[in-house]
Amino acid sequence: MSEHSGMIGEAAGPGWLGHAAPMLRAALWGAIGFLAADWAVAAALGSRLGAEWPVVTGFFAGSTGWVLGGGALEACVRPWFGPAPAWDEGIGAGRFLRFHSDHKIIGIQYLVSATVTFLLAGLAAMLMRLELMTPKLDVFADAQQYNEAFGVHGSLMLFAVSVVAIVGGFGNYFVPVMVGADDMTYPRLNGLSWWFLVPGVLAILLSPLVGGFQTGWTGYAPLAAQDAVGQDLYYLGIFALGLSSLFTAINVIATTLYMRAPGLSMGRLPMFVWAMLVTSVLNLIWVPVIGTGMIFALADRILGTHFFDAQGLPLLWQDLFWLFGHPEVYIIMLPAWGLWLEIIPVFSRKRLFGYGWAVAGMLGVMFLSSYVWTHHMFTTVADSRLVPFMTTTELISIPTGFMYIAALGTLWKGRIRLRTPMLYVLMSVFNFLIGGFTGVFLSDVPADFQLHNTYFVVAHFHYTIIGGMVFAWLAGLYYWFPKYTGRLYSEGWGKLAAWLVFLGFNCSFLGMFVAGFDGMNRRVAEYMPYLGGINAWISVWSFVLGLAFGIAILNLLISAATGKRAGDNPWGGKTLEWQTSSPPPHGNFARPPVVTGDFYSYGPERGVTTP
Amino acid sequence: MTTVQDLSDAGRRMYRGAFFLFVLAEAMIFVTLFSTRFLLAGMGHPAEVNGSLGLAVTLLLVASLAPLFAGINRIRAGRRGAGMLGVAALLGALALALIVYDWATLAIPVGSRYGENYVMSTGYHALHILLGLTGLLIVAGADSRREFNAANHWQVGAAAVFWSFVVLTWIALFAVFFIF
Numbered sequence: 001m002s003e004h005s006g007m008i009g010e011a012a013g014p015g016w017l018g019h020a021a022p023m024l025r026a027a028l029w030g031a032i033g034f035l036a037a038d039w040a041v042a043a044a045l046g047s048r049l050g051a052e053w054p055v056v057t058g059f060f061a062g063s064t065g066w067v068l069g070g071g072a073l074e075a076c077v078r079p080w081f082g083p084a085p086a087w088d089e090g091i092g093a094g095r096f097l098r099f100h101s102d103h104k105i106i107g108i109q110y111l112v113s114a115t116v117t118f119l120l121a122g123l124a125a126m127l128m129r130l131e132l133m134t135p136k137l138d139v140f141a142d143a144q145q146y147n148e149a150f151g152v153h154g155s156l157m158l159f160a161v162s163v164v165a166i167v168g169g170f171g172n173y174f175v176p177v178m179v180g181a182d183d184m185t186y187p188r189l190n191g192l193s194w195w196f197l198v199p200g201v202l203a204i205l206l207s208p209l210v211g212g213f214q215t216g217w218t219g220y221a222p223l224a225a226q227d228a229v230g231q232d233l234y235y236l237g238i239f240a241l242g243l244s245s246l247f248t249a250i251n252v253i254a255t256t257l258y259m260r261a262p263g264l265s266m267g268r269l270p271m272f273v274w275a276m277l278v279t280s281v282l283n284l285i286w287v288p289v290i291g292t293g294m295i296f297a298l299a300d301r302i303l304g305t306h307f308f309d310a311q312g313l314p315l316l317w318q319d320l321f322w323l324f325g326h327p328e329v330y331i332i333m334l335p336a337w338g339l340w341l342e343i344i345p346v347f348s349r350k351r352l353f354g355y356g357w358a359v360a361g362m363l364g365v366m367f368l369s370s371y372v373w374t375h376h377m378f379t380t381v382a383d384s385r386l387v388p389f390m391t392t393t394e395l396i397s398i399p400t401g402f403m404y405i406a407a408l409g410t411l412w413k414g415r416i417r418l419r420t421p422m423l424y425v426l427m428s429v430f431n432f433l434i435g436g437f438t439g440v441f442l443s444d445v446p447a448d449f450q451l452h453n454t455y456f457v458v459a460h461f462h463y464t465i466i467g468g469m470v471f472a473w474l475a476g477l478y479y480w481f482p483k484y485t486g487r488l489y490s491e492g493w494g495k496l497a498a499w500l501v502f503l504g505f506n507c508s509f510l511g512m513f514v515a516g517f518d519g520m521n522r523r524v525a526e527y528m529p530y531l532g533g534i535n536a537w538i539s540v541w542s543f544v545l546g547l548a549f550g551i552a553i554l555n556l557l558i559s560a561a562t563g564k565r566a567g568d569n570p571w572g573g574k575t576l577e578w579q580t581s582s583p584p585p586h587g588n589f590a591r592p593p594v595v596t597g598d599f600y601s602y603g604p605e606r607g608v609t610t611p
Numbered sequence: 612m613t614t615v616q617d618l619s620d621a622g623r624r625m626y627r628g629a630f631f632l633f634v635l636a637e638a639m640i641f642v643t644l645f646s647t648r649f650l651l652a653g654m655g656h657p658a659e660v661n662g663s664l665g666l667a668v669t670l671l672l673v674a675s676l677a678p679l680f681a682g683i684n685r686i687r688a689g690r691r692g693a694g695m696l697g698v699a700a701l702l703g704a705l706a707l708a709l710i711v712y713d714w715a716t717l718a719i720p721v722g723s724r725y726g727e728n729y730v731m732s733t734g735y736h737a738l739h740i741l742l743g744l745t746g747l748l749i750v751a752g753a754d755s756r757r758e759f760n761a762a763n764h765w766q767v768g769a770a771a772v773f774w775s776f777v778v779l780t781w782i783a784l785f786a787v788f789f790i791f
Contacts, residue, residue, distance in 0.1 A: 254629030285639055288637070288639040295731075305727035312651065
């Protein structure tokens with residue numbers, strides 16, 4: 001790598017062991033912490049190693065060991081007691097394998113871990129589809145194993161991929177660059193945030209080792225109270241992932257409010273930054289609520305309280321869960337809209353249509369998203385709550401429409417370049433239309449009574465989350481690829497993978513709408529034989545989808561190693577990240593940027609930005 | 612914390628504003644805790660609640676605000692405030708000890724509707740007292756090593772804001788669990 005300055009004494013690089021030493025130390029301390037606490041508590045209580053208290057204390061000790069071992073001990077804790085921070089942030093590849101305070105390193109850490117988690121949780125989905133190829137149980141040993149598989153799949157995809165990939169990855173990497181700052185407000189807090197992500201992912205991923213959890217990603221009581229020890233790991237894992245999101249949210253809001261370059265007023269803020277700001281406000285307010293809910297539920301299991309179990313109020317869990325869980329849908333989707341509106345003007349060579357309306361739409365979605373959660377509970381709540389929440393849910397499609405108007409108005413009569421990122425964005429616009437419209441069906445109480453817990457719901461939310469967010473994430477991965485790697489990706493493979501993903505996705509999930517109408521229940525490993533045809537069709541196409549995701553990601557990996565040099569601004573973008581080198585240096589800009597115009601004046605020359 | 616650079620006014624505003632975001636997130640925890648108490652246990656509290664102990668905790672925590680503000684004012688004026696911050700931390704530690712004593716001698720059954728909420732909320736709050744004390748002791752230690760000056764002491768401000776939040780939250784908790 002190129003950061004060898006004269007200040008670094010060693011002529012030779014540190015070697016792979018030197019590069020990876022902090023992460024190896026973190027893994028070692030984490031393992032020692034987990035095993036020691038697990039064994040000590042099990043011995044003290046005379047219980048099995050896999051019992052509740054040993055596993056819960058093991059998780060706390062292991063996570064602490066992991067976070068401190070990665071470098072937080074020297075970088076964060078040591079300065080509290082007087083000594084100056086003494087932490088070598090490494091060079092080259094080693095920077096990614098240790099505690100690091102540079103937002104770009106952290107962004108890449110998030111992107112890589114989100115991609116790995118996406119592939120692992122996707123593998124669980126492939127196993128589920130293999131099971132559903134035939135009406136009988138033939139892949140998993142029993143239905144409980146199938147439940148564990150969709151629990152792990154859903155929890156990881158929701159809490160560790162879709163709310164993390166764009167927010168943690170692109171948010172960390174690009175928000176400071178796009179507002180012209182040198183880093184986030186609290187760089188070390190930012191460094192910590194990624195280290196909390198890993199224990200969260202591992203807890204959920206490894207929960208089947210202690211019995212898994214049967215409840216799926218929603219963790220509904222009172223089933224959760226009777227579940228195996230894996231349920232505790234679900235609570236703890238989501239709590240850790242929540243901490244990670246919370247730290248990022250604080251940093252993104254503060255950076256956007258306080259660290260903008262001279263001339264960059266809020267009214268000129270790039271759409272992606274607006275989206276991240278609004279998303280972070282939702283995270284900031286609602287993550288603590290579900291975190292507290294997780295602690296309540298954990299207390300029910302290990303302390304003998306009765307908040308949510310059959311003696312308590314199981315419905316309260318649903319309320320607390322969806323109080324975060326519905327804003328979460330917009331925590332997932334707002335960043336995707338930000339990416340749409342960022343990429344479309346660049347590839348249409350046209351001014352963004354209705355900037356103010358798009359911002360108003362984002363703010364409207366932010367406010368309304370906190371008043372719609374009960375639509376997940378239409379079949380369980382009192383009748384008096386049905387109509388109000390049906391109304392708010394249907395209202396939210398209005399500000400969502402503003403995003404569509406801005407996207408379509410920009411495309412209208414633009415000079416469209418159909419490169420891979422633009423292709424993914426247009427696909428995302430198309431898919432989300434289906435996801436959004438079917439959402440209006442489901443917000444309608446009579447329709448929801450009919451469709452609740454069927455594959456129609458499964459198809460609907462996969463259309464919003466894969467169709468909307470994952471397609472936009474892929475668009476972002478390809479759009480900013482030249483910036484964060486400095487290289488160009490292979491356009492041919494990129495487009496081929498895009499079309500395969502689009503085909504595989506739509507063929508499999510459109511099929512799920514049909515299966516849902518035909519009476520296919522969600523979360524079942526076996527089903528009536530008459531549904532065999534449509535399920536086999538869905539499964540075959542979902543394998544195509546899995547393969548296509550593999551090609552799309554493999555193309556990025558190979559191009560990162562062998563692609564041509566991209567230069568600073570291959571797309572002719574006007575936002576600030578394109579006005580610095582690829583990848584940006586430590587501190588992002590050679591000279592502090594000054595913004596003199598708005599970012600979307602493509603076409604006839606008007607305002608310009610000077611780096 | 613040891614490398615306190617000279618902050619600009621904008622830098623100070625940023626750290627102060629950003630810290631309030633953290634406090635806002637913390638406040639949402641207590642919003643959840645207190646609303647759960649009313650949802651599950653309704654109004655009213657059992658006669659076994661140790662009201663005089665709750666009042667003593669309240670008085671200790673409110674009293675700790677005086678040395679806290681005295682300490683930060685001294686630092687703001689360029690003098691040492693570590694002693695005063697230490698007094699505030701001492702009062703806070705006494706309050707924490709009282710809560711631990713309360714838990715040890717608890718007459719309310721933990722399994723009851725009111726009891727589980729009482730234990731959950733006071734436990735969560737005790738954790739926040741512990742966090743606040745840690746913050747106060749760290750900045751008091753840093754101040755006794757002369758790391759702050761009249762212009763640069765936002766860490767002291769952050770610890771003070773968090774401690775004030777802890778005190779205000781206890782006042783709300785006192786109302787929710789001991790008065791209603």
